[in-house]
Amino acid sequence: xxxxxxxxxxxxxxxxxxxxxxxxxxxxxxxxxxxxxxxxxxxxxxxxxxxxxxxxxxxxxxxxxxxxxxxxxxxxxxxxxxxxxxxxxxxxxxxxxxxxxxxxxxxxxxxxxx
Amino acid sequence: xxxxxxxxxxxxxxxxxxxxxxxxxxxxxxxxxxxxxxxxxxxxxxxxxxxxxxxxxxxxxxxxxxxxxxxxxxxxxxxxxxxxxxxxxxxxxxxxxxxxxxxxxxxxxxxxxx
Numbered sequence: 001x002x003x004x005x006x007x008x009x010x011x012x013x014x015x016x017x018x019x020x021x022x023x024x025x026x027x028x029x030x031x032x033x034x035x036x037x038x039x040x041x042x043x044x045x046x047x048x049x050x051x052x053x054x055x056x057x058x059x060x061x062x063x064x065x066x067x068x069x070x071x072x073x074x075x076x077x078x079x080x081x082x083x084x085x086x087x088x089x090x091x092x093x094x095x096x097x098x099x100x101x102x103x104x105x106x107x108x109x110x111x112x113x114x
Numbered sequence: 115x116x117x118x119x120x121x122x123x124x125x126x127x128x129x130x131x132x133x134x135x136x137x138x139x140x141x142x143x144x145x146x147x148x149x150x151x152x153x154x155x156x157x158x159x160x161x162x163x164x165x166x167x168x169x170x171x172x173x174x175x176x177x178x179x180x181x182x183x184x185x186x187x188x189x190x191x192x193x194x195x196x197x198x199x200x201x202x203x204x205x206x207x208x209x210x211x212x213x214x215x216x217x218x219x220x221x222x223x224x225x226x227x228x
Contacts, residue, residue, distance in 0.1 A: 004157070031213060040123065042116070042203070042218040043158075050213050090157055099209045100146040100165070103216060105157030 003027070006091050006106035013081050014114050021076040021109045023091030030096035032074040033103065034066060037088045049074060050096055078111075086113045117141045118206050120219035128227050133191040135222045137204030140185065144206040149178060149189050152201045152221070161202070162189070194226045 004025045013019040023032065031050050035043040047056045049068040063085070065077040078085055088110050092103040119138045127133045137147070145166040150158035164171040164178045164187065171178050177190045191198055204219040 006157075009155070040220060042118070042220045045215060048213065055213065092157070094214065096213065099214065100163070100207060101214060102148060102160040102163065103150075103158075105150075105159065107155065107157045 004091055004093055004104050004106040006089075006109050008109060009107060010110050010112070012112045012114060013078075015083065016080045019078050019081055019111070021078075021089050021091075021111070023074045023076075023106055024072050025074075025091075025093045025104075026072070027093055027095075027104060028071065029093035029104070030071075031094045032068060033092040033094075034064075034074070034076050035090040035092060037090060037108075038086075043090055046076070081111070081113045083113050086111055116220070117144075118204055118217050118219040120202075120204055120222050122222050123220070124223040124225070126225045126227060127194045129196055130193045133189075133194045133198065133224055133226065135189040135191075135202050135204075135224065137187045137189075137219055138185055139187075139204075139206055141206070141208070141217075142185070143208060146207060147178070147180065147187055148205045148207070148216075149176075150203045150205060150218075152203065158203055191224075194224075196226045196228050199224055199226045 033048040034046045037043040046060045067075045088108045090108045091106040094101045148163040149161040151161045152158040180187045201221045201223045203221045207214040207216045
């Protein structure tokens with residue numbers, strides 16, 4: 001089945017130690033998104049790629065970076081994780097090019113910062 | 115500024131009864147709404163959507179109602195089943211610069227009691 005896969009499902013890192021979360025998709029979608037979701041809060045868009053074009057949300061901290069080396073893969077890099085960065089990170093995709101599209105989500109990576 | 119609000123964090127319903135999940139929005143530019151369903155340890159999955167040109171959309175046991183004047187929508191599940199127990203997110207996309215930015219509500223956790 002075509003899907004969005006996130007690895008790892010659970011990630012534990014130390015305060016200040018860089019961490020990378022990965023997302024891959026077999027849907028051949030043009031757009032890939034990264035959302036951060038903290039407990040009992042709405043998923044918050046960090047940034048997205050439309051093909052190779054990167055779009056950062058204005059309030060996304062500089063500590064968060066992303067890479068999309070090809071259509072299938074997208075990475076979220078947290079350069080110096082703080083305790084406040086502990087959250088569920090959700091990758092999503094959409095076809096792009098039309099309005100009102102549904103998003104396809106991966107299962108998420110739960111990040112803990114010690 | 116929470117443009118999509120789900121004011122009930124949780125809801126318990128007896129199996130076979132109707133579940134009604136509510137969502138309010140503040141941005142009059144929203145013209146399309148989606149509901150996503152999320153099970154624990156999984157990513158959200160698309161459930162049902164509605165365009166602002168309609169006031170109702172039905173898909174099996176799921177019906178979404180939209181009241182534009184009140185900026186309110188609701189998801190009805192009839193009859194509710196234990197497998198419907200999940201977190202439900204209301205979401206609204208806005209197209210900007212050729213891509214969709216989706217705003218999510220904080221979610222309502224539905225528990226269907228057998």
